[in-house]
Amino acid sequence: MRITKKERVAWVEGPVNRAADHVSVSYGEADKAVALVAPHARKGFRVQFLLRARHTDARVNRILDEVRRELTFYLLDVVGPDSWPFVQYHCDTPANRRSRVHWRWHPHAAATRPRKKSRALSA
Secondary structure (H helix, E strand, O other): OOOOOOOOOOEEEOOOOOOOOEEEEEEOOOOOEEEEEEEOOOOOEEEEEOOOOOOOOHHHHHHHHHHHHHHHHHHHHOOOOOOHHHHHHHOOOHHHHHOOEEEEEEOOHHHHOOOOOOOOOOO
């Protein structure tokens, strides 16, 4: 039962557009992403898990549990609904480098493309 009419911020599972601003989340020493995170059109965040849980694989389930805990902590608990700038900041912090769960910022594809030089008009 909801006590307040205030919309609750959350992260939901769904596809993440890799051409837009997003964060990849990896685990341990591997650079392979286990999840992608992006801001949701409404308040909150969209998370696409790239690693699938299997009942028989305790290691994968442990990794996913730890990733889910970090997602909830950094996306919802630390700052709240406007935490996307903090998420970008967290990608470059010592805490991120020391953790088993690593966040890597991927800016919008258009922002990273080099601009073509315009030709100067000759008189």
